[in-house]
Amino acid sequence: MEELSGWGDDFFWGSVVVAQVFIVSLFLMVLFGLIGAGAKLSKNRIANNIAAAYTVIFRGVPEILVLLLLYFGAAIALTNIVQIFDPNIKFLDIPPFWVGSFGIALVVGAYATETFRGAFLGVDPGQIEAARALGISSFKTFIYIQIPEMWRLALPAFGNHMLSLIKDTALISIIGLNETLFVAEQATATTGKPFTMFIVVGLIYLSFSTIITLTVMGLEKYANKHLEHGR
Amino acid sequence: MTINEGQPIIVLENVAKFFGKFQALKNINLTVAKGEKVVVCGPSGSGKSTMIRCINRLEEHNSGRIIVNGNELTESEKDIDAVRREVGMVFQSFNLFPHLKVVDNLMLAPRLVRNTPKPEAREIAMKFLTRVRIADQADKYPAQLSGGQQQRVAIARALCMNPEIMLFDEPTSALDPEMISEVLDVMTDLAEEGMTMIVVTHEMGFARSVADKVVFMDQGEIVEMNPPVEFFESPKSERTRLFLSQILTH
């Protein structure tokens, strides 16, 4: 393991980047998922169709293709725009961090759309009726009855979405993000020990996955506490 | 608005209700006086549940008039919520909120709808839990209770809003036989206290002892409506006789 000496720092900062991408993309993924589910459930035909296209496209196309398209596509589009103001600029570099976070959130958000939609429909209509029969308004019924039930139903699949996100961060190295896989490639070039370096990356990801899995398990236990048969 | 004993508190006039092309209710006329107890029975699919669900507008009627406690049921959301506050409902499948403890199930509506402060809401909740003899279960979750206990909680939850009227939609049909009487006992207590009640049930013993009148429905119509003694001893319609023979023999 002595070949790792000198690379510890780089792997640490690479892991920090992974964590940052994860947090940004998690936020975006929830946003896209909620908007998508709302659009799918709405009575507006146009919203239905847009949401349907969104889920079909991003669940049917490889993540790496989405990332490359966004990265190069955004670079070209922005370069074109900037050249209007300053023709001397030849190529504009896009930060892979933001393109990458946005891209993987877009993909996983398509899966989350279905999860949130299913959870919303999974709430027992009797609950909603009971609340309405008590004279509770539909808005308050949504906040106090539907949301608490929904998140319990959505949690297991949502945990899988979080695992997808953390694993998809590795793909962002392809568009040049300086995260752990990128570090491993650099380290391999100097040390000639690829196996060691990539195994380290694997262990880092396994730790992240473990943290997420344990967190979701804890949340599920909390969310399901009312279903336990106590005495 | 105050209504004296004996005056109508619920009026249904020529009410009809369609689900698509299927007519679930045909020309329903029913008047319930304050304090009156009405038992509704009939074969499944006869429209009895639909009828009481129209009274608090969980279903919208298509024609005719429904007047509850002086308010006519119309499109207006505001009026509906006003009516619903006066009308408590108990469901066949309890419909307790599974993520809330028993006491929180009871406190939710007073807090959200009447803005009752928390300590006061809790006091009200405990009062009604005591009345349905289940105060010791206040801090459990619904899933931890038996069916009979859950249904008593559901009754207490409705009572917390101090309703003028209570609707019961087959409150005992999802229960194991040994739990039916604990729920019927609570309902009998409630009847003795003078609550206006409409009960959809096949518990004919309850109908005999508690009801002021029994309504028999079939195919979306009210076929017969009489005080229990008359209803059970000398049913007028052939359909009623057939129904009674089926339900009383097994």
Added chain:
Amino acid sequence: MIVDFSLIIDSIPKMLTGLSLTLQLLFVSAFLGTILAIILLLMRISGRWYLQWPAVVYIYIFRGTPILVQIFIIYHGLPQFEFIRTSIFWPILREPYGCAILALSLNTGAYVSEILRGGILGVPRGLHEAGSALGLSVRQRFIYITTPIAVRLAIPAYSNDIVSLMKATALASTITLLDMMGIARTIVADTFAPYEVFISLAVIYMILTLIIQKSFGWFERYMSRYLKKEA
């Protein structure tokens, strides 16, 4: 922005020359991965700890790390060891093709194993009891009762996993393979026209996804034929 249609018309046939490689990666890995999944499943339900634990750990590792890292460990990492370069497996592991198949099979085996397990857990308990009451042995119950029902229950998730596998084959382009994704990347590197090329490729992948989903949908209806009510 001007869309270069001649480029689209040019590049689609070029990318389709990679279709056969994409499909090979998909079918061979799906086949090997499913066999692996069945072995892992039998280990998990064997009731013997020395079989259960290795299967659980295997599944945990392969589901907890990114497929891209697994590909890199096998392709870049394994040649670090002398004993691998002299082993009989070297002809396979030397080639990116062999490495891609190996990585995709190992990865998908872990996922499919969990899917099959979900199917088995979904078989109602009462059916086991009915089987034993009729005097069927454990083995007979597994073959004649559990398996057919579990397969039907597992089809939707299995179908999703095959789509994921198809999307993952695009990562073979990161280890120099010229599947459809690899060819698209070389075209973009030459022409620098990411929109035309990548969007055309996205459409091709979506068609493949659709075909996979339709086929499994048909298979599921076939397996569920006994659930249909008589008309």
